[in-house]
Amino acid sequence: MEELKKRVCRWIESQEQSAVTLLQQVVQERSIQGEEASAQAIILEKCRQLGLAIDLWEPSKKLMESHPHFFTVRNHFKNSPNIVALLKGCGNGKSIILNGHIDVVPEGDLEQWEHDPYKAEIEDGKVYGRGTTDMKGGNIAMLMAIEAIKENDIKLKGDIIFQSVIEEESGGAGTLAAILRGYKADGAIIPEPTNMKIFTKQQGSMWFRLKVKGKAAHGGTKYEGVSAIEKSITVIEQLKQLEKIRNDRIKDPLYKNTPIPIPINVGKISGGTWPSSVADLVILEGRCGIAPNEDILEAKKEVEKFLNTLGETDGWFKENPVDLEWFGARWLPNEMSSDHELVTLLKKEYKALQGEEAVIEASPWGTDGGLLSKAGGVPTVVFGPGETKVAHFPNEYIEIKKMIDTAKIMACLLIEWCGAVD
Numbered sequence: 001m002e003e004l005k006k007r008v009c010r011w012i013e014s015q016e017q018s019a020v021t022l023l024q025q026v027v028q029e030r031s032i033q034g035e036e037a038s039a040q041a042i043i044l045e046k047c048r049q050l051g052l053a054i055d056l057w058e059p060s061k062k063l064m065e066s067h068p069h070f071f072t073v074r075n076h077f078k079n080s081p082n083i084v085a086l087l088k089g090c091g092n093g094k095s096i097i098l099n100g101h102i103d104v105v106p107e108g109d110l111e112q113w114e115h116d117p118y119k120a121e122i123e124d125g126k127v128y129g130r131g132t133t134d135m136k137g138g139n140i141a142m143l144m145a146i147e148a149i150k151e152n153d154i155k156l157k158g159d160i161i162f163q164s165v166i167e168e169e170s171g172g173a174g175t176l177a178a179i180l181r182g183y184k185a186d187g188a189i190i191p192e193p194t195n196m197k198i199f200t201k202q203q204g205s206m207w208f209r210l211k212v213k214g215k216a217a218h219g220g221t222k223y224e225g226v227s228a229i230e231k232s233i234t235v236i237e238q239l240k241q242l243e244k245i246r247n248d249r250i251k252d253p254l255y256k257n258t259p260i261p262i263p264i265n266v267g268k269i270s271g272g273t274w275p276s277s278v279a280d281l282v283i284l285e286g287r288c289g290i291a292p293n294e295d296i297l298e299a300k301k302e303v304e305k306f307l308n309t310l311g312e313t314d315g316w317f318k319e320n321p322v323d324l325e326w327f328g329a330r331w332l333p334n335e336m337s338s339d340h341e342l343v344t345l346l347k348k349e350y351k352a353l354q355g356e357e358a359v360i361e362a363s364p365w366g367t368d369g370g371l372l373s374k375a376g377g378v379p380t381v382v383f384g385p386g387e388t389k390v391a392h393f394p395n396e397y398i399e400i401k402k403m404i405d406t407a408k409i410m411a412c413l414l415i416e417w418c419g420a421v422d
Helices: 002-014 016-027 037-049 132-151 173-180 219-224 228-248 296-307 341-354 369-375 400-418
Strands: 053-057 082-087 096-101 126-128 160-165 188-190 198-202 204-213 264-271 281-290 323-331 360-363 380-382 397-399
Touching: 002 016, 002 132, 002 400, 016 037, 016 126, 016 132, 016 400, 037 053, 037 082, 037 132, 037 160, 082 132, 082 173, 096 132, 096 173, 096 400, 126 132, 132 160, 132 397, 132 400, 160 173, 173 369, 188 369, 198 341, 204 228, 204 296, 228 264, 228 281, 228 296, 281 296, 296 323, 341 380, 341 400, 369 380, 397 400
Parallel strands: 096 160, 096 188, 188 380, 198 360
Antiparallel strands: 053 082, 082 160, 126 397, 198 380, 204 281, 204 323, 264 281
16 A cells, blocks of 8 residues: 555646646636635536546525525525535445635635736646635645546545535535535535644634714714624724634633634724714624534523623613624534544645644634534544644645645545455
8 A cells, every 4th residue: 555655646746747737727716605606617528538527506595595514695596516526436445525615705805815816827746826825735735645546547445525615705605505406425525725734623713793872963962872893893803802702611722823713803893974974883793703512502692792881881881782783604613632543644645645743723713614524424624734823824825736636645644544455
């Protein structure tokens, strides 16, 4: 088996340029929400070239909307296809899902980019562009690993189920659609940008909307009104206190390098109608983190209970309580044992190829791992190239070497996990 691993690693190294070219082609397609089809077409053609059995479909909102873990900000998924491609094993081996999302967040202010976000330019051993690190580089690493096994005529006992899904950035509807379509496995890897660390735990998150009320008045006699803007500042300060309470409870050593394991972030503020008027309504929208072992309903109750105590800080809130709404996207938390066989094998292959022990940490963000684990019953670990610090940022990039190294580790893992036929 060790000789097989050496062969696939040598092959992957020899194919670095073709892997980079494929990554560039995928990055050059702007696959933001609702516009994923062109990037998926490139992935589809690659899967056809590999001779994989392909399932291509547009997820149905109607079929998913009754599921307790279905959340989306979209009305439909037309022209947003999912792809599942199967490398069928010979039998009597463990199966694995390799799950990656094709959707990317918008590029934002182009003035902040030094490289065009969709040219996929190469500089200093890095490919720059939106989606390189989050997470098209990881997707290409998975495809390279599969291709290495195919090109070296290695027959596996277990199935490899490659998934290129939509909608991860808005709550995971693409992965949920694959689960409801019946795709299961003995384990799963998601190559999100962990910088080649192994994340056995991931926080979840949920979006919230708060309506903070005031009393309108003329700006010249502002003392006759109550500013919802000023009251919203009180709410934000109290949310910081709740954030501290929730994070002080987390003693997990896997979060030792994460300053705030489960943040509460206010990301959008809107309110007021006129500069010369006292604002009577402010709407705050944000994201509340959920600990890996935390129940979502319990997290909701804690936030709701805390907001109900605002009247103790400011009497205005006793008669004018803040309205809370949970809306939009949601990511389930996830955790798996660090001694799970999939993690043990991943650590082994990492050390064999990198010459050092793998770093085990907990994810500071959500992934589709929670859905695969909780809704699909598939033990899931997150491990991939790319760095969180450049995901969703201008000048996003991925280091080519780490993409190649990840492909080699994954190929060797597949041989061990699925089992090679003698």
